[in-house]
Amino acid sequence: MYVRKTQRRNRDGSVVRYVQLATNRRVGGTTQADVLLNLGREDKLDLDSLRRLVDSLNRHLGDGDTDVAAPLGLEGGPLAVESSRPIETAWLLDGRWKPLGIDQALAKVLDARQFRTDVERALFALVANRAVAPSSKRAAAEWAGKDAVVPGVRELAEQHAYRAMDLLVDEGTQAAVQEAVFFAAANLLDLEVDLLFFDTTSTYFERDEADDSDDALRRYGHSKDHRKDLPQIVIGLAVTREGIPVRIRTWPGNTNDQTVIAQVKADLRAWRLGRVVTVTDSGFSGESNLACLKKAGGHYITGAKMREGSTKAAEALAHQGRYQQVRDNLRVKEVRLDSDPGRRWIICHNPAEAERDAQRREEQLAAITEELARIATARTQDAKKAKDRAAKAGLKRAVRPPDTVHRKAECALRDHPSLGRWLKQSPAGRLSIDRAKVKTETNLDGKYLLTTSDPDLTAEDVALGYKNLLEAERAFRTMKSTLYLRPVYHRLDDRIRAHVLLCWLALLLIRVAERRTDITWRAIRTELQRLHQVTLAGPAGRLQQTTDTQVRIFRDCGVQMPPKMSGLTLTG
Numbered sequence: 001m002y003v004r005k006t007q008r009r010n011r012d013g014s015v016v017r018y019v020q021l022a023t024n025r026r027v028g029g030t031t032q033a034d035v036l037l038n039l040g041r042e043d044k045l046d047l048d049s050l051r052r053l054v055d056s057l058n059r060h061l062g063d064g065d066t067d068v069a070a071p072l073g074l075e076g077g078p079l080a081v082e083s084s085r086p087i088e089t090a091w092l093l094d095g096r097w098k099p100l101g102i103d104q105a106l107a108k109v110l111d112a113r114q115f116r117t118d119v120e121r122a123l124f125a126l127v128a129n130r131a132v133a134p135s136s137k138r139a140a141a142e143w144a145g146k147d148a149v150v151p152g153v154r155e156l157a158e159q160h161a162y163r164a165m166d167l168l169v170d171e172g173t174q175a176a177v178q179e180a181v182f183f184a185a186a187n188l189l190d191l192e193v194d195l196l197f198f199d200t201t202s203t204y205f206e207r208d209e210a211d212d213s214d215d216a217l218r219r220y221g222h223s224k225d226h227r228k229d230l231p232q233i234v235i236g237l238a239v240t241r242e243g244i245p246v247r248i249r250t251w252p253g254n255t256n257d258q259t260v261i262a263q264v265k266a267d268l269r270a271w272r273l274g275r276v277v278t279v280t281d282s283g284f285s286g287e288s289n290l291a292c293l294k295k296a297g298g299h300y301i302t303g304a305k306m307r308e309g310s311t312k313a314a315e316a317l318a319h320q321g322r323y324q325q326v327r328d329n330l331r332v333k334e335v336r337l338d339s340d341p342g343r344r345w346i347i348c349h350n351p352a353e354a355e356r357d358a359q360r361r362e363e364q365l366a367a368i369t370e371e372l373a374r375i376a377t378a379r380t381q382d383a384k385k386a387k388d389r390a391a392k393a394g395l396k397r398a399v400r401p402p403d404t405v406h407r408k409a410e411c412a413l414r415d416h417p418s419l420g421r422w423l424k425q426s427p428a429g430r431l432s433i434d435r436a437k438v439k440t441e442t443n444l445d446g447k448y449l450l451t452t453s454d455p456d457l458t459a460e461d462v463a464l465g466y467k468n469l470l471e472a473e474r475a476f477r478t479m480k481s482t483l484y485l486r487p488v489y490h491r492l493d494d495r496i497r498a499h500v501l502l503c504w505l506a507l508l509l510i511r512v513a514e515r516r517t518d519i520t521w522r523a524i525r526t527e528l529q530r531l532h533q534v535t536l537a538g539p540a541g542r543l544q545q546t547t548d549t550q551v552r553i554f555r556d557c558g559v560q561m562p563p564k565m566s567g568l569t570l571t572g
Contacts (some may be wrong), residue, residue: 087533100180144203181246196278234252235500261284261394270377303466357446366434414431422434450463
């Protein structure tokens with residue numbers, strides 16, 4: 001069947017065209033057209049009725065999309081491509097944004113205020129930009145309006161983007177958003193939120209000086225990026241064991257890790273989570289922090305420092321007992337100390353890591369031995385040359401040669417970041433290998449020490465739970481590499497905080513997509529960026545058509561695919 005057009009010329013010379021639904025059949029060896037349905041005069045067609053008919057036929061055939069290009073083909077002339085912009089990635093992110101309750105949380109906070117622009121859509125556009133094509137906010141506004149199709153956003157002005165950021169960083173807004181995200185993620189993704197992993201990182205700014213005020217964010221501090229010459233901020237992140245980020249905080253760059261746990265615990269207490277076990281590394285293992293984590297029925301799993309003279313850690317490590325095999329590369333041994341009844345100590349041993357530690361140490365000791373021998377040989381040669389010169393000059397006693405060069409070499413070896421730890425210095429200033437230190441480190445090869453206040457978790461669960469702390473580190477790597485947390489283009493502290501929040505929301509969306517599809521975000525983004533929304537325009541009007549979609553990715557993410565055809569407008 002096909003659409004057939006006929007025409008009739010009136011006496012006054014005007015032409016009237018008719019549209020029919022026809023089919024062809026063979027009669028006596030020739031093809032003859034049979035009219036199945038007269039649709040009427042072309043200039044008086046009921047286009048809405050025709051579209052409903054096409055929709056009905058498509059549903060019958062199992063295709064929900066409608067080919068709305070047909071009306072444009074009715075003497076509409078040729079169609080031209082007006083624009084082509086990627087749509088699928090932003091559409092996928094929007095499909096996860098709403099179920100996480102972010103739009104509703106923003107609506108509740110912003111409901112009483114009057115805005116000329118849609119703040120929620122502006123924030124989503126900025127988050128989508130970080131996940132798809134990270135750029136400055138000025139470039140992000142242009143990207144959302146001209147370079148990509150962002151659902152609900154036709155254009156985004158730069159000032160509207162900054163206004164939306166200012167509203168996001170408001171204390172009430174960000175608290176409502178983070179709480180909504182936490183519980184929505186826990187319910188929709190069936191997450192285990194009784195075990196939260198917390199860690200901090202730092203990110204620096206490409207500027208020479210820190211801010212002057214005491215409460216400013218950009219300050220000098222301990223840089224985990226090894227850029228102590230630049231001001232920085234400290235970022236704390238809480239993730240679930242599945243790697244879903246559910247809480248984020250920003251502190252000044254000179255903040256000590258030991259001082260942030262109380263603030264994090266207070267934030268989570270307001271959510272009334274009940275029993276939560278917080279997992280941290282040894283940087284947060286201060287007694288005040290551990291006591292704080294035990295409040296309100298909470299518990300902790302934390303790494304313990306083995307090399308800083310802790311009496312309890314030394315007692316736990318010296319405890320005899322058998323290891324329990326947990327994995328091929330992990331053995332655990334639980335120790336309970338009479339001097340510390342409220343805490344359990346778990347000694348973990350990785351045989352493969354022990355071999356690497358031993359090999360690394362032997363290579364370093366060999367390098368030290370070679371360098372010490374070289375310095376001693378050079379010193380002996382200088383002394384011999386001085387003695388020979390004295391003999392030639394007829395002197396009874398040789399003049400002692402200067403030792404400055406050799407002392408500098410010894411100082412450089414002693415201050416070496418990896419080799420200096422194995423050296424000790426005699427009262428005369430000479431260096432030698434510290435054999436007691438070597439023996440102590442040999443006993444610690446492949447080991448790390450954990451403590452927990454939870455009485456119910458098995459030693460295996462404690463060890464494997466601590467290993468999942470790597471999810472927090474992976475989240476930081478993603479924020480810095482994939483989402484381009486830096487460079488940070490903002491000067492005001494509130495804008496810096498808003499920038500970090502946008503990166504966190506983008507990380508949340510891509511982690512949910514990765515968990516649903518079991519595909520990395522890099523692969524998802526690359527695949528979906530090939531799919532565009534094409535705007536076609538002709539004399540009869542304009543329509544938007546979407547290229548073929550990746551059905552599996554959308555299905556696994558639980559997101560409805562974008563319509564094949566949309567945005568039909570007719571002229572005349």
